[in-house]
Amino acid sequence: MMTGEEAQPAGRPPLPALVLLAGLACFLIYNMANFFVLDSRVSDRYSALHRYHTGDMLEVWLVTVSSTPGVYRGRFAAGWMLGRHAPGSTIIVPDSGGPHSGPRFRNQMLSFGRAREVERRRYNQRRLAADIDFEPYIVAVGTSGERRNRRHYRLALSDRPSGTIIALRRGRQEIFADTALLPDGWEAGPD
Numbered sequence: 001m002m003t004g005e006e007a008q009p010a011g012r013p014p015l016p017a018l019v020l021l022a023g024l025a026c027f028l029i030y031n032m033a034n035f036f037v038l039d040s041r042v043s044d045r046y047s048a049l050h051r052y053h054t055g056d057m058l059e060v061w062l063v064t065v066s067s068t069p070g071v072y073r074g075r076f077a078a079g080w081m082l083g084r085h086a087p088g089s090t091i092i093v094p095d096s097g098g099p100h101s102g103p104r105f106r107n108q109m110l111s112f113g114r115a116r117e118v119e120r121r122r123y124n125q126r127r128l129a130a131d132i133d134f135e136p137y138i139v140a141v142g143t144s145g146e147r148r149n150r151r152h153y154r155l156a157l158s159d160r161p162s163g164t165i166i167a168l169r170r171g172r173q174e175i176f177a178d179t180a181l182l183p184d185g186w187e188a189g190p191d
Contacts, residue, residue, distance in 0.1 A: 081142050081153055081155050083115075085140050089115055090116050090163065091113065091165050091176075092179070094120070094123060128186055129169060134181065141153065141154050156177040165177065165178060
């Protein structure tokens, strides 16, 4: 009488192992083919083979990640923009509340924005934003948020930066402006 081991020819794996090996091979081939197809379609997102324009991984992540761009860009866009173009600045935010008054914004400015410090002061941000034409001084522009909640960030620096940036608001625009661009007496407070 023959046992199960004697019935199988020597050197040949059992049938379940062959089926498993064939399934694994098909899985690998399918995924490799999909990798190259996806990589060619979305070469600017999560790509191992795409040459990025920067070596800054934070910049790659913020600019090209598209899975939930409103969430990530909305949280970090302003800080990243300031950290890239005006590192070491003092950031002035209104003491009257709003999106710039919380600890989360402060932490973003200190980390991503590479700010020296974040100060709260009394000033009329809407009046300053409406009275001054910052367009000739804009050095960086960014957007964040979902379509219905989209915000536009602008950074305006003078030819001789003061090292102090003030947060202003004009509708859905967040303007970060060098205080050298502001008129004397801008700290007079709200009207």
